[in-house]
Amino acid sequence: MIEDLKTFQTYLKFFPEPEFREELVKYGQVNSFKKGDIIVRDGQYVKFLPIVLTGAIRVYQQKEDREILLYYVRAEETCTMSLAAAYFNNKSSSHGVVTEPTEVLIFPADLIYQWQSKYPSWNKYVIHMFRRRYDELINSFEGIVFDHIPDRVWDYLKRAPLNTENHIHISHQQLAHELGTTRVVISRILKQFEKEKKIKLFRGYIELK
Amino acid sequence: MIEDLKTFQTYLKFFPEPEFREELVKYGQVNSFKKGDIIVRDGQYVKFLPIVLTGAIRVYQQKEDREILLYYVRAEETCTMSLAAAYFNNKSSSHGVVTEPTEVLIFPADLIYQWQSKYPSWNKYVIHMFRRRYDELINSFEGIVFDHIPDRVWDYLKRAPLNTENHIHISHQQLAHELGTTRVVISRILKQFEKEKKIKLFRGYIELK
DNA sequence: TTGGCTATGTATCTTTTGATACCGTCATCA
DNA sequence: TGATGACGGTATCAAAAGATACATAGCCAA
Numbered sequence: 001m002i003e004d005l006k007t008f009q010t011y012l013k014f015f016p017e018p019e020f021r022e023e024l025v026k027y028g029q030v031n032s033f034k035k036g037d038i039i040v041r042d043g044q045y046v047k048f049l050p051i052v053l054t055g056a057i058r059v060y061q062q063k064e065d066r067e068i069l070l071y072y073v074r075a076e077e078t079c080t081m082s083l084a085a086a087y088f089n090n091k092s093s094s095h096g097v098v099t100e101p102t103e104v105l106i107f108p109a110d111l112i113y114q115w116q117s118k119y120p121s122w123n124k125y126v127i128h129m130f131r132r133r134y135d136e137l138i139n140s141f142e143g144i145v146f147d148h149i150p151d152r153v154w155d156y157l158k159r160a161p162l163n164t165e166n167h168i169h170i171s172h173q174q175l176a177h178e179l180g181t182t183r184v185v186i187s188r189i190l191k192q193f194e195k196e197k198k199i200k201l202f203r204g205y206i207e208l209k
Numbered sequence: 210m211i212e213d214l215k216t217f218q219t220y221l222k223f224f225p226e227p228e229f230r231e232e233l234v235k236y237g238q239v240n241s242f243k244k245g246d247i248i249v250r251d252g253q254y255v256k257f258l259p260i261v262l263t264g265a266i267r268v269y270q271q272k273e274d275r276e277i278l279l280y281y282v283r284a285e286e287t288c289t290m291s292l293a294a295a296y297f298n299n300k301s302s303s304h305g306v307v308t309e310p311t312e313v314l315i316f317p318a319d320l321i322y323q324w325q326s327k328y329p330s331w332n333k334y335v336i337h338m339f340r341r342r343y344d345e346l347i348n349s350f351e352g353i354v355f356d357h358i359p360d361r362v363w364d365y366l367k368r369a370p371l372n373t374e375n376h377i378h379i380s381h382q383q384l385a386h387e388l389g390t391t392r393v394v395i396s397r398i399l400k401q402f403e404k405e406k407k408i409k410l411f412r413g414y415i416e417l418k
Numbered sequence: 419t420t421g422g423c424t425a426t427g428t429a430t431c432t433t434t435t436g437a438t439a440c441c442g443t444c445a446t447c448a
Numbered sequence: 449t450g451a452t453g454a455c456g457g458t459a460t461c462a463a464a465a466g467a468t469a470c471a472t473a474g475c476c477a478a
Contacts, residue, residue: 061347066355068347084340087333117326124296130339131293137346138270138277144353145389146275148464171425180354185465187426203425203474357434380455394435396456412444412455 011053011076011105020119028107033098040079040096046086048106051078055102061094069178070094071136080133083126087112144180150189152179157199157208167205220262220285220314229328237316242307249288249305255295257315260287264311270303278387279303280345289342292335296321353389359398361388366408366417376414 015021030053033039039050039057050057050073057073059081073079073096081094086109115122143152156179160168170178176186190206193199200207224230239262242248248259248266259266259282266282268290282288282305290303295318324331352361365388369377385395399415402408409416 063351068351068354070347080339080343084336084343087336088340113329116332117329120322120326123325123332127293127296127335127339130289130336130343131297134289134293134339134343134346137343137350138279141346141350141353142272142277144350145277173425182466183426184428184467188428188465191427201426382455391436392456393437393458397435397458400457410456 012051014076014125015119015121017119017121020115020121023111023115024105024107027111028105031104031106033102033104035098035100037098037102038096039098039104040082040092040094042093042095043091045089046082046092047109049078049082049086049109049112051105051107052076053103053105055098055100055104057096057102057104058099059094059096067177068180069140071133072099077132078125078129080129083109083112083129149179149181149185150192153186153189154193154198157206162208166208167202168208169205171204221260223285223334224328224330226328226330229324229330232320232324233314233316236320237314240313240315242311242313244307244309246307246311247305248307248313249291249301249303251302251304252300254298255291255301256318258287258291258295258318258321260314260316261285262312262314264307264309264313266305266311266313267308268303268305276386278349278389280342281308286341287334287338289338292318292321292338358388358390358394359401362395362398363402363407366415371417375417376411377417378414380413 009021009025012021012024015024033055040046040059042062052073052075054075057079059070059073059079061068061070070081079096082092082096084090085092112122112126143155147155153175156175157168160170162168172186172190173183175190176183179186190199190201194201198209200209218230218234221230221233224233242264249255249268251271261282261284263284266288268279268282268288270277270279279290288305291301291305293299294301321331321335352364356364362384365384366377369379371377381395381399382392385392388395399408399410403410407418409418
């Protein structure tokens with residue numbers, strides 16, 4: 001839990017202007033969320049913007065029964081979809097759900113209009129975030145177009161957060177979901193990896209070797 | 210050919226500030242390009258930014274022999290990849306090639322730092338462009354994940370610019386390229402559409418019914 | 419301990435797409 | 449006019465992925 005101002009400010013090292021930091025402290029508020037909490041809903045107007053301090057928010061779009069993972073908002077990042085929606089006073093077209101215990105700095109979206117003309121670091125931050133999200137999407141895009149699913153699964157496993165025992169806690173179903181395919185396909189591929197001694201399968205988690 | 214200032218300014222209606230328009234005229238320059246001209250190259254630093262007045266620039270990334278189409282920069286739009294690259298003084302990671310006779314307003318990239326604090330409409334424009342590009346990419350993404358190629362071809366045909374005779378001037382090879390597949394697949398699908406009386410095939414163009 | 423739910427294993431079949439090869443047609447230009 | 453190259457049609461084969469069905473195993477609560 002982030003209590004004191006000093007700790008909090010270390011998370012905002014990319015905003016060097018002292019007055020800006022003061023504003024963030026003055027108008028911002030640190031909220032804690034637990035896994036499963038919903039931060040943004042499709043169809044809602046966005047009045048507050050988040051900067052994640054610790055943890056992660058999963059942002060995705062939903063159409064009929066299909067889901068598209070856009071990105072995870074992680075420490076020091078903001079949600080570009082929320083930003084754009086708030087900026088133009090549009091409803092959100094995405095969902096944002098907390099996937100692990102998460103602390104978020106929340107501030108009123110209206111402030112960004114002033115910040116744009118006052119704080120260059122804010123503009124830099126925004127463009128950097130947009131660029132990063134775009135690159136992430138290009139990467140997924142590339143994966144889907146050019147790589148076979150086994151490669152994408154392997155890639156996912158390599159990037160996934162490990163615990164101390166080299167365990168990735170995820171079910172086949174969830175993994176299928178993340179990669180936009182079906183459980184059977186994932187199970188088949190993982191079994192193959194196990195045969196090749198790359199991983200070891202357990203109920204509820206995967207051990208990487 | 211855009212000659213007079215008045216005509217030129219009608220293209221910039223989303224920049225209402227008179228001083229901003231003056232700056233654009235003062236520091237900007239209208240250049241004409243023909244099909245095939247290269248505007249940006251992968252690996253080059255970006256010193257000037259474009260706003261397209263008429264025509265289109267195809268922006269794509271190239272990795273080994275594979276190509277990813279990012280977007281077309283059309284009238285009133287700018288190239289977000291160039292913008293981000295220029296902003297952070299990075300080399301471009303994309304190519305930009307003119308696909309039809311095109312007129313572009315070019316201005317020195319350094320100006321954008323000042324514009325951010327001086328002209329709200331500029332910031333609005335930038336965020337709008339980033340958002341649009343992102344949405345476009347999500348759309349392609351969706352298509353690739355969820356739709357079969359015939360659907361994507363049909364979608365492409367419906368959106369494609371028609372001439373007065375309902376003709377789309379594109380070869381099967383080009384179409385395959387746009388959709389990230391091969392010529393044979395496209396020919397096969399188009400032939401099927403023709404059987405279903407949806408289109409009529411000719412050498413070099415397709416008639417929509 | 420038993421029933422029920424979730425997670426996983428696996429076989430079978432089908433569809434979609436890609437790869438390759440070969441042929442004919444059309445336009446252009448030397 | 450004849451060579452050349454882009455364009456398009458089609459057949460055949462193979463690979464990748466999805467759909468479906470069913471079996472088994474672990475987990476947990478009544």
